[in-house]
Amino acid sequence: xxxxxxxxxxxxxxxxxxxxxxxxxxxxxxxxxxxxxxxxxxxxxxxxxxxxxxxxxxxxxxxxxxxxxxxxxxxxxxxxxxxxxxxxxxxxxxxxxxxxxxxxxxxxxxxxxxxxxxxxxxxxxxxxxxxxxxxxxxxxxxxxxxxxxxxxxxxxxxxxxxxxxxxxxxxxxxxxxxxxxxxxxxxxxxxxxxxxxxxxxxxxxxxxxxxxxxxxxxxxxxxxxxxxxxxxxxxxxxxxxxxxxxxxxxxxxxxxxxxxxxxxxxxxxxxxxxxxxxxxxxxxxxxxxxxxxxxxxxxxxxxxxxxxxxxxxxxxxxxxxxxxxxxxxxxxxxxxxxxxxxxxxxxxxxxxxxxxxxxxxxxxxxxxxxxxxxxxxxxxxxxxxxxxxxxxxxxxxxxxxxxxxxxxxxxxxxxxxxxxxxxxxxxxxxxxxxxxxxxxxxxxxxxxxxxxxxxxxxxxxxxxxxxxxxxxxxxxxxxxxxxxxxxxxxxxxxxxxxxxxxxx
Numbered sequence: 001x002x003x004x005x006x007x008x009x010x011x012x013x014x015x016x017x018x019x020x021x022x023x024x025x026x027x028x029x030x031x032x033x034x035x036x037x038x039x040x041x042x043x044x045x046x047x048x049x050x051x052x053x054x055x056x057x058x059x060x061x062x063x064x065x066x067x068x069x070x071x072x073x074x075x076x077x078x079x080x081x082x083x084x085x086x087x088x089x090x091x092x093x094x095x096x097x098x099x100x101x102x103x104x105x106x107x108x109x110x111x112x113x114x115x116x117x118x119x120x121x122x123x124x125x126x127x128x129x130x131x132x133x134x135x136x137x138x139x140x141x142x143x144x145x146x147x148x149x150x151x152x153x154x155x156x157x158x159x160x161x162x163x164x165x166x167x168x169x170x171x172x173x174x175x176x177x178x179x180x181x182x183x184x185x186x187x188x189x190x191x192x193x194x195x196x197x198x199x200x201x202x203x204x205x206x207x208x209x210x211x212x213x214x215x216x217x218x219x220x221x222x223x224x225x226x227x228x229x230x231x232x233x234x235x236x237x238x239x240x241x242x243x244x245x246x247x248x249x250x251x252x253x254x255x256x257x258x259x260x261x262x263x264x265x266x267x268x269x270x271x272x273x274x275x276x277x278x279x280x281x282x283x284x285x286x287x288x289x290x291x292x293x294x295x296x297x298x299x300x301x302x303x304x305x306x307x308x309x310x311x312x313x314x315x316x317x318x319x320x321x322x323x324x325x326x327x328x329x330x331x332x333x334x335x336x337x338x339x340x341x342x343x344x345x346x347x348x349x350x351x352x353x354x355x356x357x358x359x360x361x362x363x364x365x366x367x368x369x370x371x372x373x374x375x376x377x378x379x380x381x382x383x384x385x386x387x388x389x390x391x392x393x394x395x396x397x398x399x400x401x402x403x404x405x406x407x408x409x410x411x412x413x414x415x416x417x418x419x420x421x422x423x424x425x426x427x428x429x430x431x432x433x434x435x436x437x438x439x440x441x442x443x444x445x446x447x448x449x450x451x452x453x454x455x456x457x458x459x460x461x462x463x464x465x466x467x468x469x470x471x472x473x474x475x476x477x478x479x480x481x482x483x484x485x486x487x488x489x490x491x492x493x494x495x496x497x498x499x500x501x502x503x504x
Contacts, residue, residue, distance in 0.1 A: 001020055001021060002020070002021040002073045002449075002452075002454045003018055003019070003020055003021070003026075003065075003067050003071050003072050003073060004018070004019045004020075004021070004072065004073060004074055004075075004076070004444070004445040004448035004449060004454070005017075005018055005019075005058065005061070005062075005072045005074075005075045005076075005230070005444075005445075005448070006019065006075075006076055006077075006078070006245075006438070006440070006441030006442060006443070006444030006445045006448070007054060007057075007058065007075070007076070007077040007078070007159075007162065007441065007444060008077075008078050008079065008242060008245070008438060008440030008441045008444065009050070009054070009077070009078070009079035009080065009158050009159055009162055009242075010079070010080050010242070010263065010264060010440075011035070011043070011080050011099045011100060011101055011264050011304075012032050012033050012034070012035045012045065012099070013030060013031075013032055013033075014030065014031055014032070014033060014050065014053040014054055014057055015028060015029065015030040015057060015438055015440070015441055016028065016029055016030075016054070016057040016058045016060070016061040016441065017029075017061055017437075017438045017441035017442070017445075018061050018062060018064075018065035018067050018072075019441075019442065019445035019465070021449065021454050021464075021465075022464060022465060023436070023442065023445065023446075023464065023465025023466060023467065025436050025437060025438065025441075025442065026064075026065040026066075026067065027061050027064030027065035027066075028061055028064070028437060028438050028441065029056075029057040029058075029060035029061040029064060030057055031053050031056060031057055032053075033045050033046070033049050033050050033053050034046065034049065035099065036096060039104070041102070041103040041104050041106070042098075042102060042103075042104050043098070043099040043101045043102045043353075044096035044097060044098055044099060044102070045096060045097045045099060046096055046097075047085060047093035047096065047097045047161065048093060050097060050161075050162075051162070051165050054162055054165070054228075055224075055227040055228045058228040058229060058230065059228060059229045062229050062230075063229075068229075069225070069228070069229045069230040069231045069234070070231045072230060072231065072234055073234075073235075073448065073452050073454065074216075074234070074235050074236070074237055074448035074449075074451055074452035074454075075166065075220065075230065075234055075235070075236045075237070075448065076213075076236070076237040076238070076239040076240075076444035076445070076447045076448045076451065077159040077162045077163050077166075077236070077239040077444060078159050078239050078240050078241065078242040078244070078245035078246075078440045078441070078443060078444050079157065079158030079159030079160075079162065079176075079239075079241075079242055080099070080100045080158050080242055080264075080265075081100060081157065081158075081176055081179050081180070081241045081242065081243065082100040082130060082132040082133050082134070082179070082180070083097065083098050083099050083100040083102065083132060083134075083137075083157070083158055084097065084098040084134050084137045084138065084141075084155070084156075085097040085098075085156040085157065085158055085160075085161040086148065086152045086154070086155060086156070087152070087153055087154040087156060087161065087164065087170075088151050088152060088153055089151060089152070089153045090151070094148055094151050094152050095145070095148055097158070097161070098132075098137055099132075100132045100158075100264070100265065100300070101132065101264065101300050101304075101353040101354065102131070102132050102137065103131050103132070103353075103354060104131075104137070104140055105131045105132075105136035105137050105139065105140040106131040106359065108129075108131065108136045108139050108140060109128075109129040109130060109131055109136055110359065112129055112197075112198075113129070117197050117198075120197055121181060121194060121197055121198075122279060124184045124185070124186070124191055124193065124194050125178075125181045125182075125183065125184065125185055125191070125194060126185040126186075126275045126276075126277060126283075126284040127179070127181060127185075127282065127283040127284055127285065128279070128282055128283065129181055130282075132300075132354075133179075133180055133181050134155060134157075134180045134181075134182065135180065135181045135182065135194075135198045135200065138155070138198070138200050138203060139198055139199060139200065142199070142200070149202070149203070149206075152206050153206065154170045154206060154208055155203060155206045155207055155208070156170075156172075156208070157172065157173075157176040157177065157180065157241075159173070159176065159239050159240075159241075159242070160172055160173060160176060160208065160239075163217060163218070163236055163238075163239060165224065166218070166220055166221070166224045166228075166230075166236050167217065167218025167219060167220065167221060167224070167236050168218065168221045168224075169217060169218035170208040170209070171208050171209055171210070171211045171215075171217045171218070171238065172207060172208040172209065172210050172211070173210070173211055173212070173213060173217070173238040173239055173240065173241075174188070174210055174211070174212055174213070174238075174286045175213060175240045175241040175244040175285060175286050175287065175288060175294070176240070176241040177190075177207075177210060178285040178286040179241055179283060179285040179294075179296075181194065181198075182194065182195070182207065183210070183286075185275060185284060185285070185286070185293075188210075188286070189210065190204065190207055190210070192204065211238045212238055213237065213238045213239060213240045213244070213288040213447050213451075213458075214237055214238065214288070214447055214450045214451040214458065215237065215238045215451070216235045216236065216237060216238075216451055216452075217236055217237065217238045218235075218236050219232075219233045219234060219235055219236060220232055220233060220234040220236060235451065235452055237444075237447050237448055237451035237452075238447070238451075239444055239447060240288055240443060240444070240447060241285070242261075242440045242443075243259075243261055243265075243267045243269060243294070243296065243298075244287060244288050244294060244443070245288075245439070245440045245441075245442075245443025245444055245446075245447070246259065246261050246267075246410040246411070246439045246440050246443055247259045247269060247271070247287070247288075247294070247408075247410075247443070248288055248442075248443035248446045248447070248458065248462060248466075249410065249434060249436060249439040249440070249442035249443040249446065249466060250408035250409070250410050250432070250433070250434050250439060250466065250468070251408065251434065251462055251466040251468055252270075252271060252408060253271075253289060253458070253459050253462050254271070255270060255271060255272055255273075256404060256405045257270070257404050257405055257406050257407070257408050257432075258270045258393075258396065258404040258406075258407050258408070258429075259407070259408045259409075259410065260389055260393075260407050260408070260409050260410070260411075260423070261302075261409075261410045261411045261439075262302045262303045262385065262389065262409065262410070262411035262412055262413035262414065262419075262423075263302055263303055263304065263410075263411040263412060264300060264302065264303070264304040264353070265298055265299065265300050265301075265302055265304075266298060266299050266300070266301045266302035266350075266356070266385070266388050266389050266392060267296065267298050267302075267411075268296065268297045268298065268389055268392040268393055268396055269294055269295060269296040269297070269298075269396075270294075270295055270396065270400070270404065271287050271289070271292040271293065271294055271295070272292065272293055272295050273291060273292065273293070274293065275293045275295065276295050276399045278399075280395060280398065280399060281295055281296065281297055281395060281396065281399060282296060282297050282298055283295075283296040283297075283298065284296070288447065288458055289458055289459070295396065295399065297356075297392035297393075297395050297396050298356075298392070299354055299355065299356035299388065299392070300353040300354035301350040301351060301353070301354065301355065301356055301385065301388040302350070302385050302388065302389065302411065302413075303385060303411055303412040303413055304352070304353060305348075305350040305352055305363065305381055305384070305385055306332070306381055306382070306385065306412065308352055308363075309377070309378060309381050310328060310332070313374065313377070314328075314374070317331070329412075329415070329416065332378060332416075333416050333417065333418045333419070335374075335375045335378050335379075336375070336378055336379045336382050336418050336419075337418050338375055339375055339376055339379045341422075341425070341478045341481045341482065342481055343376070343379070344367075345372070345376045345377075345379050345380045345383065346365045346366055346367040346368045346372060346376065346377065346380045347364075347365070347366040347367055347380065347384065347485075347488055347489050347492045348363075348364070348365055348366075348377075348380035348381050348383065348384030348385075349361065349362075349363060349364040349366070349384060349489075349492065349493065349496075350363060350381070350384045350385045350388050351363045351364070356388060356391060356392065357391075357493050358493075358496070358497055358500040358501075359500075360500040360501075360503045361493070361496065361500050362500075362503075364496070365377060365380060366492050366496075382418075382419055382422060383422070383426075383482075383485060383489075384489065385413070386413075386419070386422050386423055386426045387426065387485070387486050387489045389423070389426075389427070390426050390427055390486060391490075393427055403429070404429065405430070406429060406430040406431065406432050406471055407423065407424075407427055407429050407430070407431045407432070408431075408432050408433070408434070408468070409423055409431050409432070409433050410433075410434075410439040411439070414433045414434075414439075415437070420433060420472050421472055421475070422482075423472075424472045424473060424474040424475075425474045425475050425478040425479045425481075425482050426479070426482045426486065427474070428474050428479050429474065430471035430472065430473050430474070431471065431472045432468050432469060432470075432471045432472070433468075433469050433472075434466055434467060434468050434469060435467040435468075435469055436466075436467070442465070442466075445465065446458060446461045446462055446465055446466070447461075449461035449464070449465065
C-alpha cells in the first residue's frame with residue numbers, strides 16, 4: 001500500500017493529511033497561525049511560525065494515521081494564491097509573509113488600469129491585476145521598503161515557500177505563478193515585458209525556476225526530516241495553487257463541471273482548452289492537466305465572513321461549545337434551518353476583506369429591524385456569501401457555450417448540508433461534494449500519485465482516488481424565493497455605490 005502526504009496552507013490555517021493509494025483519508029491535523037494586522041488593510045504572518053506549524057501538523061497527521069514517515073511515498077503542498085513570501089540572501093525570511101487578503105497595494109492596480117498598463121498586461125498574462133498579487137505587493141515594497149527587495153534572494157508563493165523549507169531547493173510551480181501576473185500565458189514562461197510594465201525588471205533573477213505540479217521538485221532534507229518525522233530523501237512534488245488542488249479533489253478533469261470553493265475566498269472556476277481573452281473574467285491560469293487552462297472568477301467574499309460572525313458576534317457561544325465539546329458549526333446550521341428561506345432577512349454584503357463590486361465596499365447588514373435576531377443575521381451571512389458566488393457564476397456562464405452539468409463544491413460550505421442545499425437553490429444547478437474532509441490536501445495526494453508513479457497520470461489518479469457523493473438538486477420553490485432575494489442583493493450593491501465613492 002502506498003501512502004501520500006498532502007499539506008494545505010491557507011491564509012491562517014495549516015493542515016496536513018495522510019491518504020492511501022485509493023484516496024481514503026486516514027488522518028488529518030490542523031492548526032492556526034496568527035494573522036498579523038500591523039496597519040488597517042495589512043494582513044501578514046510570521047514565516048518561521050508558519051514553518052513550525054507545518055512541521056507540527058505533519059508530525060500529528062502521521063501519528064494519528066499510524067503511518068511512519070518511512071512509509072510516505074511522496075509529499076505535495078498546496079497553498080493560497082497571491083500574497084508574497086520572500087526568502088533572504090542570508091538564508092532567512094526577509095520579513096513577514098503577506099497573506100492574500102492584504103489590501104495595502106490597492107492603489108497600484110487602480111493606477112495601472114487608469115494609465116493603460118492593465119490592458120497591456122492582460123494581452124500577455126490573460127488576467128486582470130489584483131492588489132494582493134505579488135506584482136502589486138512588490139511594487140509597493142519597492143516604493144515603501146526598498147531595502148526589503150535588496151535583501152531578497154527568492155520570491156515565493158505560499159506553498160512554494162513551504163516546499164523550499166522541506167527540500168532546500170527553490171522552484172516556482174506553474175499553476176501558482178501563472179496566477180500571479182508574472183507569467184506570459186501564451187509562452188508559459190516568465191515575461192521580461194510584464195516585469196517592465198510593472199516596473200519590476202530588477203526582480204527577474206529573484207524568481208525561481210518554473211516546474212509542473214507533478215514534477216519532483218526536490219527531496220526532504222535531513223533537517224526537515226528531523227522536524228517533521230518524514231524520511232530524509234522522500235520525494236516532494238511541485239504541488240499546486242490551492243484552487244487547482246481543490247478542483248482535482250472534486251474530480252474536475254473535463255469541461256462538464258464547474259468548481260466552487262467557499263473558503264476565505266469565493267473561488268468559482270472551470271477548465272477549458274482555451275483561455276477567455278475578452279477581459280470578461282478575472283483570471284486565466286494554467287491547470288494541473290496539460291493542455292487545460294483554469295478560468296476563474298474570485299474575490300475574498302466567502303465563508304471567511306462566517307468565521308468573523310462567530311468570533312465577533314458569538315464569542316460566548318463559541319466558548320460554551322468549546323467547553324462542552326459540541327460543534328459550533330452544527331449549531332449554526334441548526335440556527336439557519338430554523339429561519340425559513342421565505343423569511344425576510346437583512347441583506348448582507350460579504351465584503352469584510354475585499355469586494356467583487358466597488359473597490360471600497362465594506363461588509364454590511366442592510367435592512368435590520370427590531371424583529372431580527374442573531375439567527376436572522378446568520379442566515380443573512382449564509383445567503384450573502386452564496387449570492388456573491390452567484391455574482392461570479394453569472395459572469396462565468398456568459399463565457400461558456402453550454403451550462404455545466406453540476407457544481408462541484410469544496411470548502412467550509414461543503415461540510416454543511418443546509419449551505420450546500422442553499423448553493424443548489426441559489427445557483428439553480430445540482431451541487432456535488434466529495435467524500436473527503438480536506439479537499440486541498442486530497443488534491444495534493446492526487447498529485448503525489450501521479451508524481452511518484454502510483455498512477456500513470458493525474459486523470460487516472462482522480463478516477464481512482466476521488467469519490468463524488470450523490471448530487472443535491474435545487475428546490476424550484478426555494479430557487480424562486482432566492483431569485484427575489486438575489487435581485488434585492490444586487491439592487492443594494494448598486495444603491496451603495498455613491499456611499500463608497502465618498503469613502504477616503
